[in-house]
Amino acid sequence: xxxxxxxxxxxxxxxxxxxxxxxxxxxxxxxxxxxxxxxxxxxxxxxxxxxxxxxxxxxxxxxxxxxxxxxxxxxxxxxxxxxxxxxxxxxxxxxxxxxxxxxxxxxxxxxxxxxxxxxxxxxxxxxxxxxxxxxxxxxxxxxxxxxxxxxxxxxxxxxxxxxxxxxxxxxxxxxxxxxxxxxxxxxxxxxxxxxxxxxxxxxxxxxxxxxxxxxxxxxxxxxxxxxxxxxxxxxxxxxxxxxxxxxxxxxxxxxxxxxxxxxxxxxxxxxxxxxxxxxxxxxxxxxxxxxxxxxxxxxxxxxxxxxxxxxxxxxxxxxxxxxxxxxxxxxxxxxxxxxxxxxxxxxxxxxxxxxxxxxxxxxxxxxxxxxxxxxxxxxxxxxxxxxxxxxxxxxxxxxxxxxxxxxxxxxxxxxxxxxxxxxxxxxxxxxxxxxxxxxxxxxxxxxxxxxxxxxxxxxxxxxxxxxxxxxxxxxxxxxxxxxxxxxxxxxxxxxxxxxxxxxxxxxxxxxxxxxxxxxxxxxxxxxxxxxxxxxxxxxxxxxxxxxxxxxxxxxxxxxxxxxxxxxxxxxxxxxxxxxxxxxxxxxxxxxxxxxxx
Numbered sequence: 001x002x003x004x005x006x007x008x009x010x011x012x013x014x015x016x017x018x019x020x021x022x023x024x025x026x027x028x029x030x031x032x033x034x035x036x037x038x039x040x041x042x043x044x045x046x047x048x049x050x051x052x053x054x055x056x057x058x059x060x061x062x063x064x065x066x067x068x069x070x071x072x073x074x075x076x077x078x079x080x081x082x083x084x085x086x087x088x089x090x091x092x093x094x095x096x097x098x099x100x101x102x103x104x105x106x107x108x109x110x111x112x113x114x115x116x117x118x119x120x121x122x123x124x125x126x127x128x129x130x131x132x133x134x135x136x137x138x139x140x141x142x143x144x145x146x147x148x149x150x151x152x153x154x155x156x157x158x159x160x161x162x163x164x165x166x167x168x169x170x171x172x173x174x175x176x177x178x179x180x181x182x183x184x185x186x187x188x189x190x191x192x193x194x195x196x197x198x199x200x201x202x203x204x205x206x207x208x209x210x211x212x213x214x215x216x217x218x219x220x221x222x223x224x225x226x227x228x229x230x231x232x233x234x235x236x237x238x239x240x241x242x243x244x245x246x247x248x249x250x251x252x253x254x255x256x257x258x259x260x261x262x263x264x265x266x267x268x269x270x271x272x273x274x275x276x277x278x279x280x281x282x283x284x285x286x287x288x289x290x291x292x293x294x295x296x297x298x299x300x301x302x303x304x305x306x307x308x309x310x311x312x313x314x315x316x317x318x319x320x321x322x323x324x325x326x327x328x329x330x331x332x333x334x335x336x337x338x339x340x341x342x343x344x345x346x347x348x349x350x351x352x353x354x355x356x357x358x359x360x361x362x363x364x365x366x367x368x369x370x371x372x373x374x375x376x377x378x379x380x381x382x383x384x385x386x387x388x389x390x391x392x393x394x395x396x397x398x399x400x401x402x403x404x405x406x407x408x409x410x411x412x413x414x415x416x417x418x419x420x421x422x423x424x425x426x427x428x429x430x431x432x433x434x435x436x437x438x439x440x441x442x443x444x445x446x447x448x449x450x451x452x453x454x455x456x457x458x459x460x461x462x463x464x465x466x467x468x469x470x471x472x473x474x475x476x477x478x479x480x481x482x483x484x485x486x487x488x489x490x491x492x493x494x495x496x497x498x499x500x501x502x503x504x505x506x507x508x509x510x511x512x513x514x515x516x517x518x519x520x521x522x523x524x525x526x527x528x529x530x531x532x533x534x535x536x537x538x539x540x541x542x543x544x545x546x547x548x549x550x551x552x553x554x555x556x557x558x559x560x561x562x563x564x565x566x567x568x569x570x571x572x573x574x575x576x577x578x579x580x581x582x583x584x585x586x587x588x589x590x591x592x593x594x595x596x597x
Contacts, residue, residue: 006032006066007100013109016117017098018043019063022089023082030063030078032097037116045121046094047196048077049129049186050280063097070096077127080209092125093117104306112303114195115291124200126193128185131208137178139210144220147175151223171232180233182207183221183246188253191277191284194270195291197253198260218254221247244276265292267323268331268363275335275352282353283312286319297322312353313342317388320349324381324390330370330552332381333392334363337537337570346388347568348596362571365459366467367553367578370394380551389565390596394549395589397577398528400542400557402438406431406457408521409487409514425487432484435525442531447477452575454480456525456533458516459573479513482506486514532577537570546574547594554578558594565597 011017011034018041020031035041056072074096082088100106118124128135137143147169154166169175185207187193197203203214224230230247252273259265270292274285283305290298300322301315302308308315323332336347338354345351382391409428436453443449454477460468468476482492492503492510523535528546536557545558545566554571555578561567577583 006064006068006097007103009034010103011100011106011110014038016040016093016110016113018091018093019097020089020091021078021082023084023087025084025087028078028082030061030097032064037113037120040120041091042122043091043093044123044125045118045196045200046077046092046125046127047187047193047200048074048094048127049190050096068097073127073129076130077206080127080130080206081125083209093121104304107305108303111287111305112290112298115199118196118199118291119201122201124196124203126187126197126203126205126214128182128187128205128207131210132181134174134178134181135207136210137175138182139205139207139212141212141216143175144212144216147179148216148220148223151220151227151229154223154227154229156227168229176229176232177234179220179224180230180246183217183233183250186278188246188249189243189276189278191274191279191288194253194256194273194277195289198257198265199291200257218250221250222254225251249276260292264294267293267297271319271323271350271352272335275350275354279353281309281312283309283315285312285352286315313345313349313351316345316352317349319352320346321383321390324348324383327381330381330549330554331361331363333549333552333556333568334361334554334571336568337361337539339538346390346597348390349388362459362554362573364465365461365553365573366465367573368580369555369574369578370548370550370552370580372580388597392549392594392596393591394547394552394594395591396545397548397555397587397589398530398532398546398574400526400536400540400544400546401529402527403524403536403540403542404431404435404438404526405524405538406435406521409483409517429484429487438525438527439533442527442533450480451477452533456535456573456575457520458513459520459535460575460578461516463512463516475509476513478506479509482510483514483517486510526572528574532574534572534574536572540569540572544569546572548577548580548588549594558596561597564595566594568596 015034015036017032017034020033021028022031023029050071050073058069059072059075060067061070061075061078062068074094077094081090081092099110131139150166150168154168163170197214205212205214205217221230224233225247233247256265256270256273259269270289274289277285277288279285279288286301287303290301290303293301297319301318320332327333332350333348335350338351340354341347341351342353407428408424439453439456440446440449443452451473455468455473457480458468458476462468478493485491485493492506520535522538524538524540525533526536526540527533534546534555540557541559543559545560547556547558549556555574557569557572558566559569577587
């Protein structure tokens with residue numbers, strides 16, 4: 001990144017380097033200086049993306065009289081901060097130059113200090129990259145404010161369909177997709193930006209030579225999502241399917257910032273969020289969050305780029321063991337399932353480097369599979385400093401007999417606005433028929449079978465996370481029938497068995513049901529030896545044990561490995577067994593301690 005002569009001295013722990021960029025109106029150059037952390041001048045901390053889809057070659061930048069090589073993306077920033085034709089200067093902190101990237105000891109000391117650096121900066125400058133015709137529209141503060149104001153007059157979700165009625169631009173107006181493409185830039189998906197945004201006093205977004213307030217951008221996107229107008233902003237092929245929805249990513253960043261300012265971000269929330277983020281080095285999935293972690297957890301993490309850059313899984317284990325010692329909700333074990341894992345990472349430890357988790361976990365569901373109020377069963381996970389294994393108490397409730405992968409129904413557009421092929425729908429219908437027949441073998445009564453099956457497909461939960469109540473079971477059965485008919489014919493089922501709902505209401509429930517089928521599409525349907533049904537982790541197979549852990553909400557799938565050790569496969573929904581208090585005593589297995597490797 002930089003010539004060794006640029007760093008004449010080793011940076012003391014109580015100081016930082018700031019870069020002053022000056023321009024005579026034609027060329028710009030930099031001066032890098034050290035300042036005690038207690039006596040800092042006015043400066044902006046830069047939040048940027050080291051890599052870019054442009055893949056442009058490095059450029060030469062003169063700093064302290066030395067020619068250094070910097071990424072083209074960063075070189076563009078320097079010129080954006082000092083526009084041509086006008087003499088200007090500004091002082092910034094930017095990690096690529098302010099920290100000697102070739103000095104591992106310096107990185108080990110100063111990377112954990114992001115809380116101080118970004119917290120003391122008078123402003124955080126978000127650099128999105130060079131301008132385009134699209135970005136010039138989306139970064140126009142007046143246009144952004146005008147569109148936000150127009151959207152605020154739209155009463156609710158879906159009303160955007162009548163655009164002209166609310167004075168909104170037509171669907172072909174370039175402003176819609178300009179905003180979508182701006183929010184799809186690489187910066188939004190980067191791990192490090194989570195803490196950089198959360199810690200900032202004030203944020204300004206810079207793209208090309210245009211500035212836009214962070215709150216203005218967040219406000220616009222919030223209105224787009226609230227009204228459903230975000231669908232107008234998604235171009236076909238806009239983003240990789242391996243990436244989450246761009247607007248949701250932005251709003252998650254804004255929510256994280258609000259939580260931090262209101263008292264701090266729960267560690268479980270931060271760890272879940274970072275799984276959807278991208279890094280160049282897997283170790284930075286942890287090191288890139290140090291500014292948001294509590295001091296106890298920071299003290300448990302080994303910070304050493306020279307040792308753990310390749311053995312990053314050891315740092316993941318540090319985090320997991322610390323969190324497991326206080327985990328009362330078992331969210332950590334719910335995060336564990338992933339398709340790709342470092343060979344030495346224990347099965348119970350989440351692989352934070354799996355950019356998209358294998359499946360949505362069940363940790364946020366309102367279940368009590370292992371919880372009885374007033375009972376004294378230990379509801380904690382036991383760890384040992386000298387062992388990668390953990391010990392959990394509970395019992396085996398059943399065993400997996402058959403597994404069928406349902407897949408996605410996807411008859412309509414996905415989150416990126418791209419239609420799914422009819423073959424996906426056909427595969428789902430075929431697999432659904434297989435699952436339905438398996439369910440009928442488990443239940444003697446046809447109505448009981450369809451009620452259990454229709455609720456199991458959506459894990460007996462409404463879209464808002466609330467459980468399906470007994471009085472609502474017929475509504476779910478009807479929604480299932482309507483959904484299958486809609487997938488086959490494009491229309492809901494002809495027979496109306498729900499007298500409480502008119503056709504319009506039925507269609508609303510059906511579309512909600514269909515959306516939930518998509519959420520859980522990667523979770524296979526399974527039957528058990530004791531004629532139960534459920535949905536579980538993608539890698540489950542016949543013979544796996546279904547276990548209840550005392551204190552946990554979901555059921556867990558285990559597979560015996562060596563001797564008395566078990567491999568954790570993931571969490572599961574087991575129909576009729578998600579409330580321990582309601583479980584007949586005879587349905588419980590013998591209490592035991594499970595050692596998870």
